[in-house]
C-alpha cells in the first residue's frame with residue numbers, strides 16, 4: 001500500500017512512518033518543519049524517511065496514488081492562549097480542512113490526530129445531558145473544531161475519516177516541551193527537573209509504540225472518533241517516583257507554578273476502540289519510561 005503521513009518529521013509521525021515502512025508499505029511524508037521546537041530534531045527524525053517540505057496550510061497537497069492518509073501534522077501544546085493562536089488556526093484548523101479537501105478529491109480515507117485536550121478536565125467530561133466537551137485551552141478548541149469539520153465533510157462529501165484522541169504520548173523523540181521529555185533529559189544530565197504545580201495532576205500516559213499500533217489499526221475502524229490512551233492513570237508524582245526507581249536515584253525536583261491551560265486530570269476510556277478493533281495499550285509505564293530514559297541517556301552519552 002501507499003500511504004501519506006503528514007507531520008512525518010514530528011515525534012509521533014516519524015514513529016508511524018517508520019513502522020509503516022517496516023511493514024513493507026510505501027510512505028510519502030509531508031512536513032513543514034515548523035520551529036515550535038528545534039527543527040534540527042525534526043531533520044534527525046526524518047533522516048531515514050521520504051519527507052517532502054510542504055506547508056499544508058498553503059501548498060498544494062498531492063495525494064495521487066495514495067491509498068490512505070495519516071494526518072498527524074499540527075500545532076500541539078496546551079499553552080495556546082495569547083499571541084500564538086494564529087499558529088493553532090493555521091496548523092490545526094486550516095491544515096486539516098485542506099487535507100480533508102485533498103482526501104475527498106483523491107477518494108482516500110483519513111486517520112488523523114485529535115487530542116484528549118478536547119475534553120478539558122476529567123471531572124468535567126461531558127455527561128449525556130451536556131452538549132459539548134469543554135476544552136481548557138485554545139489548542140483543544142482547534143482540535144474539537146477539526147472534529148466538527150470531519151463530521152461536515154463526511155456528511156456533505158462522503159469523506160471517510162477516523163479521529164483519534166491521543167492521550168499524553170511519550171517515548172523516544174517526544175517533543176522537548178513535554179513533561180516526560182524534560183524529566184528524562186534532567187535525569188540523564190543529572191539536572192533538576194522543573195515540575196509545574198504540585199505533581200498531583202494526573203494523566204493516562206500512552207507509550208508511542210501503542211499509539212502507532214492503534215493508528216495503523218484505525219484504518220479498519222468504522223468512521224468516527226476514538227480515544228487512544230494508556231490503561232492506567234498516574235499522577236506526575238507517581239511518574240517521578242517510578243523514574244527515580246528506574247534510574248536508581250531520586251529525581252531532583254524544583255517546583256514551578258502550574259501552567260495556564262494545563263488540565264488537572266485526563267482519563268482515557270478506551271471501550272470504543274477496544275470494541276471496534278480489540279486495541280488496548282499494552283506497554284506498562286515502567287517499561288515505557290525505561291525505554292524513554294535509555295534513549296535520552298544515549299543522547300547525552302550517559303547510557
Ligand SMILES: NC(=O)c1ccc[n+]([C@@H]2O[C@H](COP(=O)([O-])OP(=O)(O)OC[C@H]3O[C@@H](n4cnc5c(N)ncnc54)[C@H](O)[C@@H]3O)[C@@H](O)[C@H]2O)c1
Pocket residue numbers: 006007008009010011012013030031032033034036042054055056057072073074075076077090091095113114115116117165166167168169170175
Ligand atoms: N504528543 C502527544 O501527547 C499528543 C497528544 C494528543 C494529540 N497529539 C497530536 O498528534 C499530532 C502529532 O503530535 P507530536 O507530539 O508528534 O507533535 P510534533 O510537533 O512533534 O509533530 C507535528 C509535526 O507537524 C508539522 N507541522 C505543523 N504544521 C504543519 C503544516 N502546516 N504543514 C506541514 N507540517 C506541519 C510540524 O513541523 C511537526 O513536525 C499533533 O497533531 C498533535 O496535536 C499529540
